[in-house]
Amino acid sequence: MSGDPNFTGRWQVGQRLRVRPISRPGHSRTPGFIEGRVGEVIRDWGDFPNPEDLARGNRDAPWVGVYLLAFDPNDLWPHSASVTTHRVLVDVFSPYLEPV
Secondary structure (H helix, E strand, O other): OOOOOOOOOOOOOOOEEEEOOOOOOOOOOOOHHHOOOEEEEEEEEEEEEOHHHHHOOOOOOOEEEEEEEEEOHHHHOOOOOOOOOOOEEEEEEHHHEEEO
8 A cells, every 4th residue: 555556566765755745634644744755765664554544443454564764854844954964764654655
């Protein structure tokens, strides 16, 4: 399962992906500051039960991939002072991801 309906496999380390903006009420499993932003996959953690389904009591939740993405802080906060010495790392579930 992924944000791209044509996605049939796994995202690859080094691939750049956009975090889909979530426009629904309630809790999102991604921090708001990465929505709509592009990050690079640096690790595939494997599959886990979809936490949104688990939160609704569905114990037979589908399993979805979880990826560690690296973001350039200058892309996340463009109006802040330029930072070149680090990256922001965030674990993201595959339903929130789409290709760039």
